[in-house]
Amino acid sequence: MSRIERAEVFVASPGRNFVTLRITTSDGVTGLGDATLNGRELAVASYLRDHLVPLLIDRDPARIEDMWQFLYKGAYWRRGPVTMTAISAVDTALWDIKGKVAGLPVYQLLGGRSRHGVTVYAHASGADVPSLLDDVERFLELGYRAVRAQAAVPEVGGTYGVRKGAGIYEPASTALPDEQPWDTDAYLGFAPTYLEAVRERFGFGFHLLHDVHHRLTPIEAAQFGKRVEGCRLFWMEDPTPAENQEAFRLIRRHTTTPIAVGEVFSSIWDVQQLITEQLIDYVRTTVVHAGGITHLRRIFDLAALYQVRTGSHGATDLSPVTLAAAVHLDTAVPNFGIQEYMPHAPETLEVFRSGVRFADGMLVPSEEPGLGVEYDAEAAARFPYQPRYLPVARRLDGSVHDW
Ligand code: GCO
Ligand code: MG
Numbered sequence: 199m200s201r202i203e204r205a206e207v208f209v210a211s212p213g214r215n216f217v218t219l220r221i222t223t224s225d226g227v228t229g230l231g232d233a234t235l236n237g238r239e240l241a242v243a244s245y246l247r248d249h250l251v252p253l254l255i256d257r258d259p260a261r262i263e264d265m266w267q268f269l270y271k272g273a274y275w276r277r278g279p280v281t282m283t284a285i286s287a288v289d290t291a292l293w294d295i296k297g298k299v300a301g302l303p304v305y306q307l308l309g310g311r312s313r314h315g316v317t318v319y320a321h322a323s324g325a326d327v328p329s330l331l332d333d334v335e336r337f338l339e340l341g342y343r344a345v346r347a348q349a350a351v352p353e354v355g356g357t358y359g360v361r362k363g364a365g366i367y368e369p370a371s372t373a374l375p376d377e378q379p380w381d382t383d384a385y386l387g388f389a390p391t392y393l394e395a396v397r398e399r400f401g402f403g404f405h406l407l408h409d410v411h412h413r414l415t416p417i418e419a420a421q422f423g424k425r426v427e428g429c430r431l432f433w434m435e436d437p438t439p440a441e442n443q444e445a446f447r448l449i450r451r452h453t454t455t456p457i458a459v460g461e462v463f464s465s466i467w468d469v470q471q472l473i474t475e476q477l478i479d480y481v482r483t484t485v486v487h488a489g490g491i492t493h494l495r496r497i498f499d500l501a502a503l504y505q506v507r508t509g510s511h512g513a514t515d516l517s518p519v520t521l522a523a524a525v526h527l528d529t530a531v532p533n534f535g536i537q538e539y540m541p542h543a544p545e546t547l548e549v550f551r552s553g554v555r556f557a558d559g560m561l562v563p564s565e566e567p568g569l570g571v572e573y574d575a576e577a578a579a580r581f582p583y584q585p586r587y588l589p590v591a592r593r594l595d596g597s598v599h600d601w
Contacts (some may be wrong), residue, residue, distance in 0.1 A: 200225045200299075205251045205291075207233070207243050210578035213543030213557050214368060215586055216517045216550075217241050218573055219246055219287040221295065223259050229294035230573055231287030232486045232519040235279055236370050237587045245284040248301045254288065260299070262292045266492045275468040282464035282489050289490025290523050290569070297568035304523065305563050308495065308530035315560030318539035319344035319407050319432070321367060323360040326350065327392050343380055343559035344432060344536055349392045350545055354381045356591055358601070365544055370435070370586040380591040380599045382413065386422060392444040393429045405432035405536070412439045412462075412600040413591075416448040423453030432536065433458040433480055433509065439600050444467075446477035456480065459599035461511035464488050466497045473497075473506050480509035480535045486520040491527060498531050500556030502524075514540045518550035522569045525554050525561045537561065 204222040209215070217233040233242045250269065257265065269285045270276075297304045305311060320337040322329030330349040333432050337345045348359030356378025361367040389408070396406060408431055414422060417439030426434070433456045438445055449457065460469050460482035472478045481501050488494050498508050508531060510524045521539075528534045539561060542550070551572045553564025564570025589601040 199260055200227070200258050200260065200403035202254045205246075205254045206444070207246045208573070208575055208578055209239060209243050209252070209583045210549065210581045211584050212294040212549040212578060212581040213545040214370070214515060215583055217243050217246075217287075218517065218519065219291055220573060221254065221259065221288070221291040221576075223295060227295050227298050229259070229291035230519045230569065230571055231289065231294070231357050231490070232517040232523075233283055233287035234486060234515060234517055235283045236515040237263050237275070238280065238549050239583065241280050242283045245280055246287060246572050250284055250288060252285070259265065259292055259295045261348060262289060262492060265289070265292060266489065270489070271398060277465045277467065279464050279487055282382050282435045283487055286486050286488065286490040287494075289492050290485060290519065293491045293523070294568040301567045303527040303565055303567060304564055304569055305529040308491070308527060311529055312532055313529060313534065315558070316534065316537050317343055317524050317560050318537045318556070319346050319405065321346050321348070321359070321361075321540055323348045323367065324350070325360060326352075326423055327395055330392055331395060334396055334400060338400060338404060341557075341559045342404070343487055344407060346409060347393060349389075351381065351384045351388050354384050355379050356589065357385070358413070367540065368514070370515065370588045372587060372596055373585050375587040376589040378589045379594060380413065381594055382418060385413065386418060390422070390425045393426050393431070397429050405431045406430070407435065409435040410437045411455075412436045414438050416445045420449045420452035423449060423455035423457075423549070426451065427455055429435065431455050435459070435482070436461070443471035443477065446472060447475070450477055458509045461487075466493065466500060469497060470500070473501050473504050476506065480504060480507050482509050482511050484511040484516060484520060485523040485527065492522055494527060495531070498527070498533060502531070502533040505533075508587050509535045512538035512540065514542055514546070518542055518546065518552040518554070519569065519571050522552050522554050522563065522571045525563045531564055545581060549581070571583065
């Protein structure tokens with residue numbers, strides 16, 4: 199029997215911070231898992247190094263489901279992003295190993311191809327409406343079939359999702375959290391106008407998305423969804439914080455704008471009511487934060503029963519290992535909806551060499567056995583970890599708001 203011989207945890211900052219797990223078997227096969235939790239990276243690295251790696255040594259790498267149950271139930275303490283991200287990394291690495299041992303790309307192990315490509319959406323943004331429109335145009339010219347639109351609210355410094363300059367959008371950019379102002383009334387007055395401007399200028403021949411980023415109350419979200427119905431959004435994302443899953447009933451009662459939720463959640467129980475009561479249309483849980491390929495498949499299968507489709511989180515703080523795993527899963531599941539895609543920085547792609555390819559607005563997985571990603575630990579060593587935090591939002595009266 200092959201056994202797990204070594205498990206190494208790498209923390210590096212090639213373009214941004216990533217935590218990566220590499221498992222090596224007694225047969226010399228390696229598997230990769232992403233363990234990045236933006237702003238809390240070292241907690242997951244320690245969870246892996248101090249608590250999970252010792253449990254992995256000498257176990258059978260082929261028993262993926264059993265390992266998942268062992269790590270989840272064996273922790274006793276349930277769920278939570280740190281635990282679930284660490285379990286995800288182990289699970290993903292074991293799928294990578296299984297693919298390499300079988301000589302098959304991971305999507306083949308998941309049942310094979312359901313589609314020839316994975317439709318992705320790009321991130322268009324602007325400091326004002328004209329620059330947002332230019333950005334949308336740029337992505338449409340690059341062949342994207344779906345574009346998310348975000349513009350800075352005039353007079354409000356802290357709008358979510360707006361890129362500074364030509365670089366990559368990176369909200370976790372300061373050594374301590376940047377405290378940014380937020381004004382819901384200004385946003386509610388402004389955001390619908392630029393979504394309308396996008397439709398007016400470019401028409402309806404592509405999917406248009408928008409991320410509210412947990413900034414509204416349920417009734418405000420209902421007003422927003424109703425107001426933008428004419429824009430026929432593919433989805434409004436995270437319209438209100440979803441710890442209280444019931445809150446979405448109120449939004450549903452008032453608007454037919456589709457809803458996507460789930461990027462901050464880590465288990466099937468966090469989205470159970472949202473799915474089984476059909477309170478959302480797209481579930482955005484990801485490989486890295488929701489228990490790896492094994493658990494995400496379980497969430498997607500539950501979603502399929504209720505005609506909820508997938509829409510996995512894919513921002514640049516998810517490493518190319520997560521993106522590759524997501525594209526394998528997206529290729530295989532029947533209820534795929536859309537995949538978020540933000541190309542990684544050149545330094546990131548120097549360290550993670552990935553076989554995922556973009557063409558015609560879609561991603562296709564590598565045909566290499568496993569996930570099709572290689573990690574260059576030597577190159578990574580040139581990019582030491584840097585403390586970086588996501589911003590915190592404060593309302594105009596100084597009180598903390600959801601960022
Ligand atoms: C998205 C997300 C991200 C998050 C980021 C936090 O829809 O892509 O909202 O941009 O803010 O992943 O780390
Ligand atoms: Mg989001």
